[in-house]
Amino acid sequence: MKRVIALVYFSSLILLITFGSGIAFSRWADVAGPSGSDLPGRNFVVAVVVMLTGISIATGLWRFRRDRKKFWFGNILFVVWLPLSLTFVEAMCRRFVPAWPAQALHGVSPDVARSAWAAGSESSSAEINSWGQRDNERSILPSPDIFRVAFIGDSFLEESAQPVSLVTERLLNRSDVECINLGISSTQPDEYYYRLRSVAVPLGSRHCVVWLFSGNDFVDEPRTLVRRFGMFAVAPRPSWATAIALPAMNHLVTNNSRPVLQAWFSAGDLTKQESQMFRMVREADDDQLRNGLLNSSYLNPDAFANLQSRLTSAESRSFLAMLRQPDAGKFRSYYLNSGLWAASFGNGQWDPNPETHALYWAQEMQDHCQQRKIGLTFVVIPEAFQVDSRMQEQWAPLTDMRHLTKPCRDASERFCTQARQRGMDVLDLHSAFENVPGTYLNLDGHWSEKGVDLAAETVRGHLQSLLPSSSSESR
Numbered sequence: 001m002k003r004v005i006a007l008v009y010f011s012s013l014i015l016l017i018t019f020g021s022g023i024a025f026s027r028w029a030d031v032a033g034p035s036g037s038d039l040p041g042r043n044f045v046v047a048v049v050v051m052l053t054g055i056s057i058a059t060g061l062w063r064f065r066r067d068r069k070k071f072w073f074g075n076i077l078f079v080v081w082l083p084l085s086l087t088f089v090e091a092m093c094r095r096f097v098p099a100w101p102a103q104a105l106h107g108v109s110p111d112v113a114r115s116a117w118a119a120g121s122e123s124s125s126a127e128i129n130s131w132g133q134r135d136n137e138r139s140i141l142p143s144p145d146i147f148r149v150a151f152i153g154d155s156f157l158e159e160s161a162q163p164v165s166l167v168t169e170r171l172l173n174r175s176d177v178e179c180i181n182l183g184i185s186s187t188q189p190d191e192y193y194y195r196l197r198s199v200a201v202p203l204g205s206r207h208c209v210v211w212l213f214s215g216n217d218f219v220d221e222p223r224t225l226v227r228r229f230g231m232f233a234v235a236p237r238p239s240w241a242t243a244i245a246l247p248a249m250n251h252l253v254t255n256n257s258r259p260v261l262q263a264w265f266s267a268g269d270l271t272k273q274e275s276q277m278f279r280m281v282r283e284a285d286d287d288q289l290r291n292g293l294l295n296s297s298y299l300n301p302d303a304f305a306n307l308q309s310r311l312t313s314a315e316s317r318s319f320l321a322m323l324r325q326p327d328a329g330k331f332r333s334y335y336l337n338s339g340l341w342a343a344s345f346g347n348g349q350w351d352p353n354p355e356t357h358a359l360y361w362a363q364e365m366q367d368h369c370q371q372r373k374i375g376l377t378f379v380v381i382p383e384a385f386q387v388d389s390r391m392q393e394q395w396a397p398l399t400d401m402r403h404l405t406k407p408c409r410d411a412s413e414r415f416c417t418q419a420r421q422r423g424m425d426v427l428d429l430h431s432a433f434e435n436v437p438g439t440y441l442n443l444d445g446h447w448s449e450k451g452v453d454l455a456a457e458t459v460r461g462h463l464q465s466l467l468p469s470s471s472s473e474s475r
Helices: 002-029 042-063 068-096 110-119 164-172 189-200 247-257 259-283 286-295 301-311 316-324 334-344 356-371 389-395 406-421 449-464
Strands: 147-153 177-183 207-213 375-381 426-428
Touching: 068 247, 147 164, 147 189, 164 177, 164 449, 177 189, 189 207, 189 356, 207 356, 207 449, 247 259, 259 286, 259 316, 286 301, 286 316, 301 334, 316 389, 356 375, 356 406, 375 406, 375 449, 406 426, 426 449
Parallel strands: 147 177, 147 207, 207 375, 375 426
Antiparallel strands: none
């Protein structure tokens, strides 16, 4: 019985120190988020702390009621043993985790990031640096005469023909300004905020450029950086473990939940499926390809007839030829699936996109940067079919893809209007890209080399008036 009481006593102490402190930290040191659903409520935190404290006191008094020396000796031993044990475990964990900032970006060593990125890309115009980023090699902190600009976003910064950060840096043509690439595929606005707060700012960035893609950043989704047991969270989201100098332990507990790694884990089967489908498309004649596309869609008779009429029209030959020879050889089926659906149901349209989620995190970024006197610009990337006239024409035999994707543009316009009303610096690329053909890859949806050049030139022009005119001003 004494051993059971002792076990309950020390277990409650450990939970009080770790779990109780962890949920308290997450409640008061992190932002609530649009819904606050993954943060513990204040009353819950207080209840847990009170309960654990009560259990510790009750079991401690009962266990050591007759021997005060054992009570003090046991508690002193516990206070010494716990930090020493955590320090030892942390030291062992550090042997298996990459150095910062790679730890908070892709979460894997640069070699793993390099091989994973190359596996899904046909070519690369930039090396992977020691941070695991498609960028030049950079120092942790810039020299005093360098004004550092951080580009933060998703696959448009990582997977396009060339990194827009490097092109912008080259066009600025200033030895005292550098543009670092902190773009990571499969990420959302909540992660942009934490990447700005916990990576870009500690890296000495004086201006941040956050890129929001209207195709998938204006969505109402739960947080992508999850929290574990109150004490741990996927980096770069802050956690109690990282706050008490246990980043390696935090990394090993949470890293498998990182969105980009989950995308990589599933990419093998997806790449295989896409390759098999592309092989079928290339080898089939027009009639076989039409039948294959019709049979791949489980449709009611009316929808089947709509799709069949589109695929058997004389104009469909140019569309089928495009499927066989996509830009840069990048065959992706997500546009194709949406286009087949829209054609089947008479020019359907995607569901409305909510901009409130992105606007919430944009405000958090704005507040964080204003408190530290750091510049911040939001760049809104158009959905391909809303601006690229070439893509609109190539897909027209199947359906009106501009109509299908119009909710993306509507969300962009609402976001830009509300963000500017709040005093945010917003650069909307829709006007620069409007009706410019060939700026996107026709099946992949990311920028072509022409699109990267246009985006970089537009951003360069915008940044010119925001950057200091000389290195002395940047200091």
